Amino acid sequence: MKRIKFTKRFWAKLISITLLFLAAFFLIAARYKSVVFKDSQIDEIIFYFVNGLAGGKSDNLWSAVLQNLPLVFLLFGILLIPVSKKTVTYLNHGITFCLDKIKSSRKIILPFLRLKYALIYSLTMFLISLTLLIQSFGIPGYIYALTQSTKLYEENYVNPKTAKLTFPDEKRNLIYIYLESMENTLASKANGGSADVSVIPELEELALKNTSFSNKASGLGGALPATNTGWTVAGMAAQSAGVPLKETLVGGRDHNSLGEFKKFLPGAYSLGEILQKQGYNQTFIMGSEASFGGRDKLLTQHGNFTIQDYNYAKQHGQITGDYKVWWGYEDKKLFQFAREEASRLASSDKPFNLQLLTADTHFTDGYLDENCAKNFNNQYDNVHACSSKQVAEFVKWVQSQPFYKNTTIIISGDHLGMQTSYYDEKTAGTNYQRTIYNAFINPATTTDRTRNRRFTTFDMYPSTLAALGVKVDGERLGLGTNLFSIKETLAEQYGGIENLNAELAKRSDYYEKKIFTKSGN
Incomplete structure (x- = not known):
């Protein structure tokens, strides 16, 4: 049985893909928060989700996750394009041209990032999505308020x-x-x-x-x-x-x-x-x-x-x-x-x-x-x-x-x-x-x-x-x-x-x- 080698290249690809999936998840979560909760305080949101699992309408969190998973995977697929070496074949303007009774097709090679740049790209998307998520939940203001005191x-x-x-x-x-x-x-x-x-x-x-x-x-x-x-x-x-x-x-x-x-x-x-x-x-x-x-x-x-x-x-x-x-x-x-x-x-x-x-x-x-x-x-x-x-x-x-x-x-x-x-x-x-x-x-x-x-x-x-x-x-x-x-x-x-x-x-x-x-x- 051939032994699988976990090379540096393998780990780099895995890290890149993981970061992009998290980026997609964070972006959709930020969108969900903005649409459903808008300006609600983070305390309220945490309470609703966690307590939804503790009793009562226990499927609240899972239904929200399931409803948004298709969007997460769609966005994940889009984010993967620059790091996936794929060849897309299409017929020019959707028309098959015949030349000497041979179908002519054109091929386009989508941009493919080298591994080094793929990692940079993945990390950048992850950081951007994380920043948007944090801002959508008002976490900076929330943390800042906790550093202040009141009488x-x-x-x-x-x-x-x-x-x-x-x-x-x-x-x-x-x-x-x-x-x-x-x-x-x-x-x-x-x-x-x-x-x-x-x-x-x-x-x-x-x-x-x-x-x-x-x-x-x-x-x-x-x-x-x-x-x-x-x-x-x-x-x-x-x-x-x-x-x-x-x-x-x-x-x-x-x-x-x-x-x-x-x-x-x-x-x-x-x-x-x-x-x-x-x-x-x-x-x-x-x-x-x-x-x-x-x-x-x-x-x-x-x-x-x-x-x-x-x-x-x-x-x-x-x-x-x-x-x-x-x-x-x-x-x-x-x-x-x-x-x-x-x-x-x-x-x-x-x-x-x-x-x-x-x-x-x-x-x-x-x-x-x-x-x-x-x-x-x-x-x-x-x-x-x-x-x-x-x-x-x-x-x-x-x-x-x-x-x-x-x-x-x-x-x-x-x-x-x-x-x-x-x-x-x-x-x-x-x-x-x-x-x-x-x-x-x-x-x-x-x-x-x-x-x-x-x-x-x-x-x-x-x-x-x-x-x-x-x-x-x-x-x-x-x-x-x-x-x-x-x-x-x-x-x-x-x-x-x-x-x-x-x-x-x-x-x-x-x-x-x-x-x-x-x-x-």
Whole structure:
């Protein structure tokens, strides 16, 4: 048997081919990021991909890879041409010329680089593609921000644990609904959205007929996206504790690794903890697994919630043991279970805090229930439209219940949608500012300062307490400001969301030592 010799020439060719394949992969990855995620932060993207493999819609990463592999190999083939010695024969202008009854053909030898130059060419393409990939993900700016420090927390953070809070004699119930990826872009242009025909007419009406804070002078608007709040558990931390989830401090681990920590944001003090101390019964219902991303630790360590998730539904016979769609079970079931739990909680003599997290509107393209109407050509439109209708029906049901008189309902998107191409179509040719949806229904207080507000989801924290009739001394908790007050939010104080985000992206000794890793992990 002839022994194969791995000569220097062999290794040089292998290295050259490998570099070109990586170049093709990086270039397509940069294109995919620009098309799908556009300006999304790198934290959000890493979380989405890694956690897609950890639970729920587990084929997210692999489907993205499989969809783009043909493009990778096509580009790889093109990049290989200068280093492949090939002869291409073609008939001049596609016509066969006969001369003396002999077909005349012309041959062209494509340029072929000598091995030395082939290596230089391959390395150059690799470095160019790597540079484009790094820039598309905003890594230079991300790293630069981590070399800077901020005094944002020292100057503005209000520790909720020591803040003075005065509850009313009769404590109000709270129903808080986190709507996956719900933003105002899908509302009608006539009322502040960017759609010719409203995709979410019921949610639009709920916001316009109740209290809804807007960044616009008129019409529907909402919270501006703050750094490190752009995925579900981070959005929950922002709205319930007034802090971002900045886990560059985890030492290279992904977002889901937060679930591995014994303590989740141990220095934070949340709405759940405040209401627990005030004697509230608290339940959180979600159709996915609560352990995903450490949400179970956020809820149990910051409020001792009773968690009714996908696994709970299986264990308690709400669904069969082998039932699973999308991330677990669909929102249709979520709202049915919420009706049952709200009725149970209301039968107690204690106030309650019932929180829900929807999932059908998660990208890519969402989950379209078979009972949902299909009035739009785009599936994601139909999914959002169905979600809007389901939320409105649930709200209407709550309003028909005896306990509603003393209950405040708050509806908020958890973060902006991540399916960038979908929203680009809605906002093409405009400078439309995408914002996160919010509506306060039956709050215990009112304000005439709901318009022209620059705010973030941090501000939902003290505003929720204010909506329950709680007086917040100083009108701030965490990094949030009570929107029902006349006090400026941090986004307003810093002159805009860009300036505030620049500070949030920087390192903070206060955040690292007193909020993220207090008492160690």
